[in-house]
Amino acid sequence: xxxxxxxxxxxxxxxQDIITLDxxxxxxQGQRQVMSGLNLSVKxxxxxxxxxxxxxxxxxxxxxxxxxxxxxxxxxxxFGKPLPEFKQWEKIGYVPQKNAFNPLFPATVREVVxxxxxxxxxLFRRLSKADLQKADDAMHALDIENLAAKRIGxxxxxxxxxxxxxxxxxxxxxxxxxxxxxxxxDAETQEGFFHMIKHMHQHHNITFLxxxxxxxxxRSYLGQKPAAEYGKLKFYLKHSHExxxxxxxxxTHSLRGLRQHMDNGREVARVGSVKY
Ligand SMILES: Nc1ncnc2c1ncn2[C@@H]1O[C@H](COP(=O)(O)OP(=O)(O)OP(=O)(O)O)[C@@H](O)[C@H]1O
Numbered sequence: 561x562x563x564x565x566x567x568x569x570x571x572x573x574x575x576q577d578i579i580t581l582d583x584x585x586x587x588x589q590g591q592r593q594v595m596s597g598l599n600l601s602v603k604x605x606x607x608x609x610x611x612x613x614x615x616x617x618x619x620x621x622x623x624x625x626x627x628x629x630x631x632x633x634x635x636x637x638x639f640g641k642p643l644p645e646f647k648q649w650e651k652i653g654y655v656p657q658k659n660a661f662n663p664l665f666p667a668t669v670r671e672v673v674x675x676x677x678x679x680x681x682x683l684f685r686r687l688s689k690a691d692l693q694k695a696d697d698a699m700h701a702l703d704i705e706n707l708a709a710k711r712i713g714x715x716x717x718x719x720x721x722x723x724x725x726x727x728x729x730x731x732x733x734x735x736x737x738x739x740x741x742x743x744x745x746d747a748e749t750q751e752g753f754f755h756m757i758k759h760m761h762q763h764h765n766i767t768f769l770x771x772x773x774x775x776x777x778x779r780s781y782l783g784q785k786p787a788a789e790y791g792k793l794k795f796y797l798k799h800s801h802e803x804x805x806x807x808x809x810x811x812t813h814s815l816r817g818l819r820q821h822m823d824n825g826r827e828v829a830r831v832g833s834v835k836y
Contacts, residue, residue, distance in 0.1 A: 575603060575604065576603065576604040576640070577601065577602075577603060577637065577640045578602045578603060578604055578606070578638070578639060578734070578735055578767045579636070579637070579735070579767075579769065580600070580601050580602070580635075580637040580640075581598050581600040581601075581634065581635075581636055582599060582634050582636075582637070583597055583598070583599060583633060583634035583635070584598040584599075584624065584631045584634035584635070584636060585597060585598070585631060585633035585634055586620060586621075586624060586629065586631050586632050586633075587632060593632075594617040594620050595617045595620070595621065595793065597634075597790070598621075598790050600788065602769065603767075603799070604734070604767055604800060605765065605767055605800030605803055606768075606797060606798065606799055607761050607767075607768040607770075607781070607782060607797070607798040608768065608769045608770070608795055608797050609771075609772060609778040609781070609782045609795070609796040609797070610770065610771045610795055610796075611771075611772065611773070611778055611786070611796065612794060613792050616791065616793050617791070617792070617793060618739070618771045618793065619657055619739055619771070621793070622654075622739050622769070624636060625638070625737065625769070626652060626654050626737060627643060627646070638735075639734075650733070651733055651735060652734075652735045652736075653676070653725075653727075653728030653731065653735070653736045654728060654739075655721075655724045655725060655727075655728050655736075655737070655738045655741055657739040657740050657743065657771075658740075658743060658744075666711065668708065668709055668710060668712065669699070669704065669708050669709070669710050669711075669715070669723050670692075670695055670699070670708045670709065672712050672724075672727055673695045673698055673699055673723060673726045673727045673730055674687055674691055674692070674694075675727065676726075676727035676728060676729075676731060677691055677694065694730050694731075695726075695730060696708075697730075698726040698727070698729045698730040699726050701726065701729060702723075702725055702729070702756075704719065704722050704723060704726060707719060707723070717744045717745045718745045718746070718749035718752075718753065721742065721745060722753075724741075725738075725741070733766065734765070734767060735766070735767045735768075735769070736760075736767070736768050736769070736770075737768075738757075738768070738769070738771065740772060741753065741757075741770065741772075742754070742772070742774065750774070750777075754774075754777045757770070758781055761798075761803075762803060767800075781798065782796035782798045783797075783798070
């Protein structure tokens with residue numbers, strides 16, 4: 561597998577298209593439409609918070625974005641590629657809704673985290689040294705190394721959420737999709753979890769799409785008013801250009817671009833002088 565740059569070392573460009581929805585519509589077979597005519601453009605380092613009442617279509621939308629459901633109309637693009645052609649799934653970390661494990665489920669935290677590299681179907685495959693290192697890095701990032709050998713079913717809801725986040729982070733994803741990550745977790749742990757998510761957004765090059773029922777958290781981080789509304793779905797948004805290092809990085813990029821342009825000019829002149 562190709563080694564990707566860790567998310568903490570990746571430089572943001574803050575302009576790249578990450579998710580594009582163009583006139584998307586969907587209805588479950590034999591049922592009325594869940595959504596229609598939905599447009600959305602998520603750029604690198606944006607943070608999108610999705611709010612909506614029960615049954616509004618939030619999970620359905622996330623499932624379409626991660627390729628588990630196919631839109632009836634319109635098109636979805638990921639990282640600029642139409643979804644049917646998109647293959648780089650390791651770029652996306654997805655934490656589905658209600659992950660709670662049966663306490664009798666025999667996998668350890670390390671095994672669950674490492675399964676993020678291969679998918680659930682190969683949960684108990686043999687792990688290479690590199691795999692174990694990646695798991696250690698992801699567990700370290702979420703401060704759950706001390707739980708590595710514990711059975712997942714024996715952990716609290718908050719600890720389990722950290723494990724699933726570590727599992728989603730193991731491939732150094734560029735996009736994290738979280739479906740109600742704090743359901744069933746006490747208020748204090750929820751606050752800690754959101755604090756961690758915000759920190760990741762501000763300091764690492766990750767784009768977020770998060771479904772939540774926590775209006776207070778969404779509004780405090782993403783602003784009081786939704787950026788877009790479709791039926792009962794409300795999209796709150798923090799643009800990447802509001803982040804300081806995106807601003808700095810864009811400047812660095814422009815300066816680098818300018819420098820390259822000048823160097824190219826010099827190169828052409830030099831080659832030119834040799835040639836002529
Ligand atoms: N597999 C399915 N088959 C048929 N209808 C479904 C299926 N899954 C969801 N629905 C219906 O689609 C609509 C949207 O469901 P969805 O789970 O996307 O809502 P949601 O906004 O995520 O809700 P919640 O906040 O309760 O999680 C609902 O009316 C639901 O009953």
